[in-house]
Amino acid sequence: MDLGDLRKQIDSVDEQIVSLYEERMDICKHVAEVKIETGKKVFDREREKEKIARVKSLTHNDFNRTGIGELFEQIMSMSRKLQYQLLAEKGSMGRLPFIGVDSLEDDRGRVVFQGAEGAYSQAAMHQYFGEEVNSFHVDTFRDACCAIEEGSADFAVLPIENSTAGIVNEIYDLLVEFENYIVGEQIIRIEHCLLGVPGTRMEDIRTVFSHPQSLMQSARFLAEHDWKQISLPNNAFAARKVAQEGDCTQAAIASEYAGKVYGLEVLKKPVNQSETNSTRFIIITNQKIFRKDAKKVSICFEIAHESGSLYHMLSHFIYNNLNMTKIESRPIEGRNWEYRFFVDFDGNLADSAVKNALRGLRDEAQNMRILGNY
Template identity: 35%
Template sequence: MSESNQTPSKADETELLQLRQEIDQLDQEILNLISRRAQCALRVAEVKMKADPGQAVFYRPEREAQVLSRVMERNPGPLGNEDMARLFREIMSACLALERPLEVAYLGPEGTFTQQAAKKHFGQWVKTKPMPAIDEVFREVDAGAVQYGVVPIENSTEGVVNHTLDTFITSNIKIVGEVELRIHHHLMAGPNTNRDKITRVYSHQQSLAQCRKWLDAHMPQAERIAVNSNAEAARRVQGEWNSAAIAGEMASELYDLEIIETKIEDSPDNSTRFLIIGAQEVDTSGADKTSLVVSMRNEPGALYHLLKPFNDFGVDMTRLESRPSPSGNWTYVFFIDFVGHTRDANVQEALSAIRKTAVEVKVLGSYPKGVL
């Protein structure tokens, strides 16, 4: 008889009973501690409202980043650091909802990866509001209709999202955080769809590009139709018998579709970075990034003069993108990400040097590096 079919001995049964009793006791302790934390969050809200009823800020990106980083540093195991941090993220999300529920705009419709990124960053207790376009997300935040917004900025396979970059040029909204999402694309269809009869595949243009090799190999005969979002693709195939959609798991659940092939993206490391945007500036967290846009004169050595201060003052630049200037005349603006906060001394020196040769320097925000 195999070991798995053996009946537990009396000693084993006694040990299991003791372990279950210990788990029950630990569960009660965890429940009590979470309740105490929630009560503390309510008192924090009372103190903030008493001090400044009209301008009280309940969500502090730098504070949350510090807490999650500390959880990962002090985690004794056996749960992994990210798993433990995600548990704490949800506890913090629930407690924050007691203080004041956050409403966050995102590039919709429901079921997009941008909504998934919003949930990952703010937790499941956040209220998400879909918007039809990236500039609408900016306007919603600027108008004060929501506290924050989430917009895509770059994909590891397809590069930057130019619409987001261009919107920053004319907007006064600040970057207050970032979140990276591992992107898994799934092929899905309605329950009555026969895979052999699929003649068209809907998805966002970038998703179709990210799954090009798989589609070439497995569905070369199917027409590829680009739509505004993966969620829109999932919605379309609900009532069609000869079509499929490429989208994420959230879309399949939302639109009641069957996933017929999982993880069909060509790159195993496919991920997208999203920015959290808001109206306020963010204090230092100890592990920060800064984004800015710089307009340079169209003259020899302009790029050299832009990059030299980063080297001179020891500022680690992590991204450089150029876009045509809205003013035209064959001039360009540069989008730059670097490590550090505008309150750091070396960053201030570098920015001061850049301003001496630049037409304009606009700081888009200093914010905590993505923890999860």
């Protein structure tokens, strides 16, 4: 038998597989109708485990056993997604506990930012809310979240990612710890300056203060000098410290605006290595709201610590034609080598495709949370 004949046999088998697949999907539609009528959940984990074990037992060698297991995992995953779509068409998806609003503008709203006068967070706040915003500042990111929790602030502005240094881990952890939601974002260009008290010379400097990420972003410049580097919680804190102590052996890496606020001299600018260095700030609140024109959704979830779990979660974006723009992971406290995943994707909570994907993710993931739509 030649290759052509063998390929014809494969084509014949493939045609049968396609026909049987479509027949199976037709039956799944009826299953969905029964579940809609009875209120049963689409995802039955134990039933699927039993099904996979049964079809694997029908094979005759280990290679086929593994292959059939993977194949039926995919078939059942596609069946679930079909059922979720039918649930959406029948209006059985349920409502998400978020309210769409036209804007976040509210003259009574109060905004908190981390740092001191002259911080990049303050600049991001002014760009988003305007110069006349009613605001105050706190020392730490946690303090900002607590200010919302206790009611002294309605919104907080927090840095979540830098284009050079990457994510701010603490912010991701605080998003999980506190019941806050992302309602906006603001990206600002970062241009770090080396600041000193007036009259300071480069050769006088012995110590440089700044935020850890700013030190990282300026690593090439700092490598040219034998200076002690000390981290502070905020760049503006560093500028304020240098100004208050008036010591020519000390310098700060911060913004030019921070230098003006504290009367410091710009010794060199920029000192960060990337000309396109930018930081993304998020605006959070404890209200479950989203702007009606929001275009990005952020979620987090945990999954079973087993092969294929993450793939099955991400497939919900594929089947609903949603563009996933970012994924990050953070360790789960108390569970060594297990991780919580954070995902950003394009969409609005009012979109049917987004609702469909979130329904599937909620049913199949562990502790899935919507972090915001903005």
